[in-house]
Every structure is written in C-alpha cells, then in structure tokens.
Amino acid sequence: MAEHEHVRVAVIGSGFGGLGAAVRLRREGVTDFVVLERAGSVGGTWRDNSYPGCACDVPSHLYSFSFAPHPDWPRTFSGQEHIRAYLEHVTDVFGLRPHLRFDSEVKMMTWNGAKLRWDIETSSGALSADVVVSATGPLSDPKIPEVPGLDSFPGKVFHSARWDHDYDLRGKRVAMVGTGASAIQIVPAIQPLVGHLTLFQRTPPWVLPRVDRAITGAERALHRALPFTAKARRGLLWGIRELQVQAFTKHPDELGFVEQLAKRNMGRAIKDPALRTKLTPDYRIGCKRILLSSEYYPALARPNVDVVASGLSEIRGSTVVSADGSEAEVDAIIFGTGFHVTDMPIAERVVGTEGKTLAEAWKGGMEALRGASAAGFPNWLTIIGPNTGLGNSSMILMIESQLTYMTDFLRQLDVLGGRAALDARPGAVAAWNRRVQERMRRTVWNTGGCTSWYLDPSGRNTTIWPGTTTEFRRATRRVDLAEYELLRVPAASAAEVGA
DSSP states (O other), rough: OTEEEEEEEEEOOHHHHHHHHHHHHHTOOOOEEEEOOSSSSSSSSHHHHOOTTTTTOOTTSSSSSTOOOTOSSBBOBBHHHHHHHHHEEEEEEETGGGGOSSSSOOOEEEEEEETTTEEEEEEEEEEEEEEEEEOOTTTOOOOOOOOTTTGOOOSEEEEGGGOOOTSSOOOEEEEEOSSTTTTHHHHHHHHHTTEEEEEEOOSSSEOOOOOOOOHHHHHHHHHHHHHHHHHHHHHHHHHHHHHHHHHHHHHHGGHHHHHHHHHHHHHHHOOOHHHHHHHOOOOOOTOOOOEOSSSSSHHTSSSSEEEEEEEEEEEETTTEEEETTTTEEEEEEEEEOOOTTTTOOOGGGEEOOOOOOBBTTTTTTTOOOOBOOOOTTTTTSSSSTTOOOOOOOOOHHHHHHHHHHHHHHHHHHHHHHEEEEEEEEEHHHHHHHHHHHHHHHHHHHHSSSSOOBOTTTOOOOBBBBBHHHHEEEEETTOOHHHEEEEEEGGGGGGGGOOO
C-alpha cells in the first residue's frame, strides 16, 4: 500500500455490508475505492464463525443480495460454508478483488478538517479517503466475560467465533457457557462426541423447530431456468416476515400463540419435568432473539449433558463453579457469550471533528441519523449502524437499504461539487433517535420482561429497528440535505488541499 495513497471511498470490512458497498460503488461508476479487511479473506462473520453446526436462521433465498440471486442454494437454511462460498462468488462475479486489501486492520481513522478527508492508519500502511463506509458489523468482536480464575484454567478455552479446529473434543469434559444462537447449534453438534457436556444457562431461550430440508435438484433447475420463480420465492419469504412485524412492535400479547408452539417443541423432547422447568423462559417470546433448532432439546435430554440454570461465576483450577454453587470438572471451556454489539470496538478508532472518538460521542448510547451518520463525523457512514438490526427477518434487506442511502450520499457530494463534506446535524440525529425510541417503547424488545444484547448498559435499545423493512427502505431512499451541515475547505488551507 502506497504511503500517501488517497481514494474516494474507503470501505471497512468485507462481509455482506462491505462487499455490498463495493458492488454498489462499482455500479455507480465509482472505481476509486478500497475495501480494507483485517483478515486474509472475505466473509466477515461467516468467515469467523466456523464452529460445528454453524448455519443461518434466515431462509437461504432471503439471506442473499437481491442483485445477486443464487438459484443453487442446497438447503432451505444454509450452512456457514455455503454462505461463505456465496460471498466468495459475489466477490469474483462483480470483479471486487482488485479493490480488496487483506491483512489491513484499521488502527485509527482521523478526520482532517483542513483537507476534508479521513486519514487512515492500517496495519499495512497509511492512506486517506474522502468518504469512509464502516461495514465492520456488530457481530465481529467476540465478548468473553471476566470470570475469576479463567487465566489459570489449565485446559482449553476459546470463543465460538474463534473455534479451535485443532482441539479434539472427543471424550472431553466440556463446559458450554451461554445459550444464544451459536450455543444452540454447537450443543447438538458436539454432544455425541464429548464425554460430558455441562451447559451454563443464565437465561433460557425460546426455541422453535427449524424446518430445514434439502432443496431438490428440480427446484434448483427451475430457479436457474426461470429466475422469476426464485424471485417469487424470496418475495413470499419476505412478505410473511413483514406481516409478522406488528406482533413484535405493536401487539406483543399476540405472541402468546407462538409461545405455545415453542413449549410443544420443548415438550416433545424434554420429558423430565425438572429439566423442562429449567428450560422454560419467564419472559415474552421475542424479547430475546427467537432461536430455531430441532436438535437442541433432544441433545439436552441425553445422559451425558447437564444443564446448570445459572451463569459461570468462578474457576478454580479445572473446576468450573456456577452462581448457584454447583461445580464440574472440565477439560475445555467454550464461550458462546456473544459480541460487542452496543460498544463496537471500531468506535474507539474513529476520531471526529472535535478530536473525540466515536466511542466518546456514543458514551450515552449509540445513535446515528437513519442508522448511518453520526454528528461530528463528516463523510462517515456505517452499515448496520444503531437501530438497524432485525428481530424476525433478513439483515440483507436492511443492508441494501443502507447501501441505497450511501450511493445517494455520494451523488449529493458530486452535485455539490468541489471539495465538500456532509456532517449530520446534532438536531437531526436527536430528532431521528427520539422517533425511533418512542416507537421502541411498545415493542416486545422493551416490554417483554428480559435483558438482552439488544439493550445497552443504560437499558436503552440501540440495536433493533422498530418497524418493517419497507419502512426503513422508504426512510433511507435518499439523503435530505437539510439534515446535514455542508463543510467546505477553510480558505486558509484551500491552496494546500491538492497537495
């Protein structure tokens, strides 16, 4: 990487958000851009998460770009390897490889007000950019709790997103910490292999059956020959989820029927009343992420599995101790404890107009105009930003809406002409956030009686979008210049800008 390289756009990350941004930039005729990736290949969370059983809980035909349909998905719910292969395919088909800079972790991004650009330090060199598109994603940096004694544990320790494939679990005594989306896939995958599995469960999840099947050769041939059939399939999957949104956002009491389905799913596999009590949530379904699995409960009912209805509180040598005092001797600890979602580490590395980091600006909670622009950080856009997450549909739909906003942002800069930057007005950010939080008050995520990773430390939901994907698409269709302050190069330094 050249020491003083300058590009029009720097994209951070090469998961769905980053690759989608790259495709849209090329479609807009913007070729002066780079995609900075800290790893050695594309894929984002679908590269990092390679644990046994890893798969998507959104149907395959909905969990793909609308501009890159894939008629050959092998299953209705795709596995990690299929999704990663799809992203590699997108990279090749759209000619993105010349723009990729692997092993280029962003160390710091600093706004240069004199030149209206971002100065970027990476692990492979320095560069600058007119616009930064941050697509690092909320599920990129694993979170491992600080457990007393963990440092002195003599066995193997790793997070689900950093799976150690060289470690043989066969016959081992394993502690699985956490019962989120990763854990319910890992448990049935490793249960037949391990000698004994102890599952530490602070809060039981609601689990519905995962109705997965192989997509037949005839179906795939039909989608290849008649692409509109795959589009119709995607549209049907999308429409069903749009109709479900009101139950989550306005009428949580309507979810009681879904709770009964989840209880029946549990009852079919869990016959022990005591275990069934441990596994039954005491909050409204949907408050935490609804999980899909047809194998999780049967695995928990096996004789080599113990469920501890308590969190991990201490480790003494090779003994793991729960908050309720129960103990177990283990050879390995696997953390399925999620990610830094409401405190994204990238925010520590973004320095805005006032010399403050984005993390400092977001100290009271994340907020961004239309989920994309933070006040005091000109020409900086985030994909999957604050309040753009979903509780029941495909994040690819939200990503594509934000990509539309990104392309209009660049068009507006072109129309303005010259050296220009757009900085979200604090009042516009606050007004947008007020509307979002007001709508959030009635949702199941705020009223369902649980504590989830959707909430920040102050209890505010800064993660989920409280509406339909259609509403979000409408809200991000174009940039409203009235919501931004236009910045021009200071007169004193105008002569230096071209240097």
